[in-house]
Amino acid sequence: MDKFLINGPCKIKGNVSISGSKNASLPILAATLLFDKPVVIKNLPRVRDINTMLNLLKSLGSKIILSRDKKTAKIINKKNMKTFASYSLVKTMRGSILVLGPLISKYHKSKISLPGGCLIGARPVNYHLTALKKLGMKYELKDGYILAKSKGKLVGTTINFPKISVGATENSIIAACLAKGKTVLKNCAIEPEIKDLTNFLNKSGAKIKWKGRVCKIIGVNSLNETEYSVMADRIEAGTFCVAATLAKGNLQINNFNPKIIGTEIKLLKKVGAKIKSSENKILIKGPEKIKAIKSIKTKEFPGIPTDLQAQLMVLMCKAVGKSSITESIFENRFMHVAELQRLGAKINIKNNTATIEGNTKFIGAELMSSDLRASVALVLAAVVSTGKSYINRIYHLDRGYEKIENKLKKIGVKIKRLK
Structure with missing residues (x-):
């Protein structure tokens, strides 16, 4: 070692x-699961968590073409993507939970291992699960996995986070992009990395607006081919x-x-x-x-x-x-x-x-x-x-x-x- x-x-x-920012790259990479068309993400940091997320996307069926310096990734999703995120990939990184929102939003089902990462406290995923449930996701926890599904498209609603949570805000924003109608998220985290995520999604055709800690998302049918450089x-x-x-x-x-x-x-x-x-x-x-x-x-x-x-x-x-x-x-x-x-x-x-x-x-x-x-x-x-x-x-x-x-x-x- x-x-x-x-x-x-x-x-x-x-x-x-x-x-490039690790904490901005992870949700942006997770959000590429929403796309039918190719996405190019630039200025990725060459760190282990990014490799883990890219490997997770590959395991779900994304084709990933890396530039020679590995700081640019072209991501092309298959028509029929897998929706299973295994423990072996998820155990080392907390950010893996961010694929739950896009998988449910786009493919209406997911089986994802409860995540690992740094041992710095409980960091429960209940805020993620509660928010996605309000959008129409049904789930159960079994053998260390989240088994989730939805009947067709998620449906926009108002979600008031009981506590400010970066990950739950990100997961909900990503999921709401393809939901029916309007989603209003209140008491959101407003870290610059979250604004970077919404800039990326808006550039791709999403309809997201901010006012203080309130985020309004109007669902769209699909997102456009895009290139984006991470902060x-x-x-x-x-x-x-x-x-x-x-x-x-x-x-x-x-x-x-x-x-x-x-x-x-x-x-x-x-x-x-x-x-x-x-x-x-x-x-x-x-x-x-x-x-x-x-x-x-x-x-x-x-x-x-x-x-x-x-x-x-x-x-x-x-x-x-x-x-x-x-x-x-x-x-x-x-x-x-x-x-x-x-x-x-x-x-x-x-x-x-x-x-x-x-x-x-x-x-x-x-x-x-x-x-x-x-x-x-x-x-x-x-x-x-x-x-x-x-x-x-x-x-x-x-x-x-x-x-x-x-x-x-x-x-x-x-x-x-x-x-």
């Missing part, structure tokens, strides 16, 4: 380009912004619209980073001393994303003074804390709040990744640690960051992938 060896501390300097990855951009702030960096981040991470940029300015933004790039200089922020809380967009919580915790470990981070999205997302403590961090957890002492002098150690974002937090901590750190189980990282060691090497990090 691959691991990273990082020799710290390192100073970050240079240029980095942001890859850049805001979590990757945020991670590199944190890295530059943490390691007294001088970094230019290219191929990214800074407006998408306005909340994160404000927070990093508060801790002392000097940041200049233009249309498609960010210039960021890390401070000599990082200021502590008394209270950080993760929230749905446009708040601080849960996917940056672990990275910000590393930053607060190096800040001057005490800080706290409250995790309000997932109940099991402090699994990186024990590993940061191995490096010397002083962190105390009570319920869903972590109190961080600050002024930490990280000393290199052997570490274990537990989930995707925790893994990258350990990488950041190792970058500013004294001595060697080994980070095990980095397959988590490969799920969501495209060749991160190559990008880090280019900006001054002494990092090696070991087999």
